[in-house]
Amino acid sequence: MIFAKELGDTLRGALTDDPRVVLLGEDIADPYGGAFKVTRGLSTAFPQRVRTTPISEGAIAGVSAGLALAGYRPIAEVMFGDFLTLMFDQVVNHIAKYQAMYAGQATCPVVVRAATGGHRGYGPTHSQSLEKHFLGVPHLRVVAASLFHDPREVFSDFLGRDEPVLYVEHKLLYPQHLTLPVNGRIGDLLATSEGGPLPTVRLSAVPVEDCTVSVLAYGYQAMLAAKVIERLAMEEEIFAELLVPAQIAPMDWAPVERSVAVTGRLVTVEEGADGWSWGTEAASVISRRLFGRLRRPVDVVASEATVIPSSKTKEASILVGSAQIEAAIRAAAR
Amino acid sequence: MIFAKELGDTLRGALTDDPRVVLLGEDIADPYGGAFKVTRGLSTAFPQRVRTTPISEGAIAGVSAGLALAGYRPIAEVMFGDFLTLMFDQVVNHIAKYQAMYAGQATCPVVVRAATGGHRGYGPTHSQSLEKHFLGVPHLRVVAASLFHDPREVFSDFLGRDEPVLYVEHKLLYPQHLTLPVNGRIGDLLATSEGGPLPTVRLSAVPVEDCTVSVLAYGYQAMLAAKVIERLAMEEEIFAELLVPAQIAPMDWAPVERSVAVTGRLVTVEEGADGWSWGTEAASVISRRLFGRLRRPVDVVASEATVIPSSKTKEASILVGSAQIEAAIRAAAR
Amino acid sequence: MSTALAPARTGSDERLTGFAGEPLDQRRYRRMRFIRRFEETLLQLFEEGALNGTTHACIGQEADAVAVIEHLAEGDHIFSNHRCHGHYLAHSGDALGLLAEIMGKEAGVCRGMGGSQHICAPGFKSNGVQGGIVPNAAGIALANQLSGNDAVSVVFIGDGTLGEGVVYETLNMAALWKLPLLVVCEDNRWAQSTPIAANLAGDMAARFAAFGVPVREVDSTDVEELSAIAGEEVGLVRAGAGPRVLLIHTYRLCHHSKSDDERPEREIADRWLVEPLLVHGQRLDEADRRRIDDEVETALGEVVATARALP
Amino acid sequence: MSTALAPARTGSDERLTGFAGEPLDQRRYRRMRFIRRFEETLLQLFEEGALNGTTHACIGQEADAVAVIEHLAEGDHIFSNHRCHGHYLAHSGDALGLLAEIMGKEAGVCRGMGGSQHICAPGFKSNGVQGGIVPNAAGIALANQLSGNDAVSVVFIGDGTLGEGVVYETLNMAALWKLPLLVVCEDNRWAQSTPIAANLAGDMAARFAAFGVPVREVDSTDVEELSAIAGEEVGLVRAGAGPRVLLIHTYRLCHHSKSDDERPEREIADRWLVEPLLVHGQRLDEADRRRIDDEVETALGEVVATARALP
């Protein structure tokens, strides 16, 4: 149940089940199978519908848009999420606009998959989590891969709906095992899923009524946060409820609101740069919805707003990791 | 003192005083002088340093970056701010990165000027205020033109510093008169400027101690908001203090915090689409800094998160205008 | 001369798009006249203040639209740009839908969302961002290729749009994948206020050829000449020859959008002498021409009246 | 044979960059050997786990770097890409600064911020985003033009990078403005895992020419041949001929980054027979070659030891 493999199988399933599915991306064809090997084997099985492209991120997005307008289901891979910048025009001014701008006469359900995130020493242009810049683009959904969400369900949601979506896959998730809730548990944590095909997964060592902090995180940071809350519960009896949404924009705030209504405290965690970030909106919304009912201000944990260094020690000093998550939860629980 | 004219004179002054200043942009040369006529006359006076470019936003930004790395002071014009999307890679992965990524061995002080905003019926791809997507890009400043800030001072700040900046000029400001504080007043409003060359201007009918709401707005919306607070003061004795920053990211929150510490209420106003917007960060920061001291939640006023319609009535129904600003201030003051 | 070409869409007004059995000469003249008068009317309405926003007329380039589009069939797809009225009208004949759209009315083809530059109807789309439509059209071509049909995807761009990098990214991909894409490049010598000499280095036709996309180049405002060539190009693409470019050297006789024109008067005046209606109109009897002009005028008058009355 | 070419930067280790008065043949061999051994050492250090992140070696392409850069002078500027070590070492000779950088040490040329792909030193920069460096280099060329100096801005790109649209936007602008820009395109037949046949349609050289940028094409791994041509090209750009392209057909002998290579073994083996050190090494006496090899080895050994000991 390695995530990269599950994801690859999901894509294979989609190609098999739905003749409208087309995969485009740089170096995704066999034998290479993509920089992170997610698509390995797929071009051999579906040579027409799995295509390695030239190094042309703008056209990859633009051709995907055309396919989608014509009724196909393109899934475009961005080798490093840092290069989403080169798709920004197509995403903002084409893909996300067509349906509304054409008064519903067309749909443009492009799926863009991007390998994001740092902690690997790849340096300033190969380590970013730029998804925050795609949050709040009207009519664009942003969904984050996590170990707590089955990619099959995620993609069945994508392919079952008519809206475009940006799916961010943190590189460090690829080699990890999926950890889906089984019988209300994930390992030693209680786990529940709320809200349809892209549920918010709630994880805690004890029932939420006994938790003193809510933690909101996605992607790789959610994996780290799960470990942190487990450790804090075991070792120090600090009990936090972790909420892990799949869809990070637009957000369904209801589960977050419910949790924070109980705990009175919220810590948000993301790897992207601080300032106008994902957690910022959470802080804004929850501060409003639970006005007067929070025990302390919402704490937004994000990475230092600078270039991501290549040096491993420097990188670790600016990117959010377990230490920052733990410190924030401790501070909140105090 | 028409804004477009003042801005043109400012650019002329910069070209005259500083031989490193170079203007690049589509159709900026004479006799046309730019889609909004800001640069009219400049290419005649400085043919080498004022250049009409091909329709190549990416290269305009990229060539500007090279000029800046080489010690020049490029000022690039984007005809419609909607096309900033095509510069996103250069801004995020090149211009804003170079100084920090090269450990300070280079600087890249590009100024990008973009004509933004709606209310003119130009439709989905010529009316947007996309600056929110550039907020929180590490090492990028975002500054908004307003009628309360002298473009001469703004550009002297830009050209006196080594950082890149995105300067957004709402189209509807071009034909307006600048209204700079004179003797502590702008028209019938008290006016003070705080904070150096890019001050936050504070406007109110009565001293802040007698105000019950703080309003934070920039650009064209600040002009609308000033009229609204003046009218509400005159006609209904609802007193609000309006704060108008020039630099909208990174933000100096101190003046906002001071104002809200007095009024206990904050309304933020922007024309960009709702969700992960400028005001979101304001709400997050002020809710934290003044935790327990707000009388009501921060209210973020932004445009409906959808495509901007071409139809004038439809456009007016989704974009923030005076009516929404007034309603929000009234609600806050209740 | 056949009239097999370009049957009018059902439901369109024959006075604008052509009557069944009408000689092709007359039909072409009628369609160009329709486009010309539609846009002149539009500019007048703008001056009156009846419209808002902006608009880009294709006065002088009507022959391109009519010539290319008369070779397209059900299932083909057109992607157009900011200067899309001629293409849209040649495709659909839908004057009321377009006018209502530009007026921002609910009956508009995009219910007032898109306005002049953002039009969508079956087989037709436009977007006002230069360049980005080219990969979109290539994607539609790829869809057609995957579906195994023989539909053609046509995209119209201007000379200035050759400044956008994504155009070349797309040419490359289209050539690699032999996509059934026809790029019609309308070189009208100017991009907004900028002459091609200040916009484009090197050789325009060679740019396409260098990416492995064959180019057919023609300098003409004659709808008949253009149609013959366009027919061959569309036919080749439809037959599976891969992407091709039809490069038409022409001229825009009106200003860029509403009132911005600083081009040499003499240059414009010279081009009025070879404008498409004049060039092709000579092939018609004076009486036929008059009749068609009148029919178009009457029909358009009705369209305007209807549009004005719309909520 | 002159040694006027490519004086070593002051402060660099002459065992790596060449001794004063050394015959040019030997100097060139030494520099290529230096680059080769530096990168082989790097790959070894990666395997040991002494480095982190990623790296792209230019093994097989050393002649390009040495040949072009020996014609550059103080004031000229090089912009390089992800595969920048050879360019950087040929330019600066700064093995320690680069190694420390890749090791993420404070003594690195960018204090560990940039790592393998993001290097900055006087007259040199690199960035790991394909394509975007090309307009950056053009901007530097424009600065030189405006300053009225005769400096040359050189940018290195790979064949695969010809997929990026901004390259063409820049060629166009550079040609229009006659910028003193030299684009060196190192066509090593592959882009990551993708062969040029799957990446590039049409004709590579024609792509540049179509934008009005003259191309000099050469298929060689011989540093002497390359240098002669590069010298002419740099000279032309310096003399104000406007932008030019030096298109070098060559081959990458190592994997793309660390361990990813799925190319046909036979193809690689064939290219090892014409690798630059072999080709040029034949011009040297066996004894000189041995001596140089030893000097480079010793010097690099010291560099590695010093770098390891750095904090």
Ligand SMILES: Cc1ncc(C[n+]2csc(CCOP(=O)(O)OP(=O)(O)O)c2C)c(N)n1
């Ligand atoms: C990406 C982008 N940049 C700039 C513009 C503004 N603009 C609209 S039309 C135009 C000129 C287009 O020239 P050309 O392609 O020759 O078409 P023409 O107007 O001559 O038909 C420009 C610069 C735009 N719409 N999109």
Ligand SMILES: Cc1ncc(C[n+]2csc(CCOP(=O)(O)OP(=O)(O)O)c2C)c(N)n1
């Ligand atoms: C914008 C962008 N897209 C994708 C990549 C990932 N990438 C790094 S190197 C490379 C291949 C480059 O090929 P080429 O230009 O031929 O240079 P070579 O590696 O052969 O020297 C790719 C796709 C990148 N660095 N930047």
Ligand SMILES: [Mg+2]
């Ligand atoms: Mg044109």
Ligand SMILES: [Mg+2]
């Ligand atoms: Mg290559």
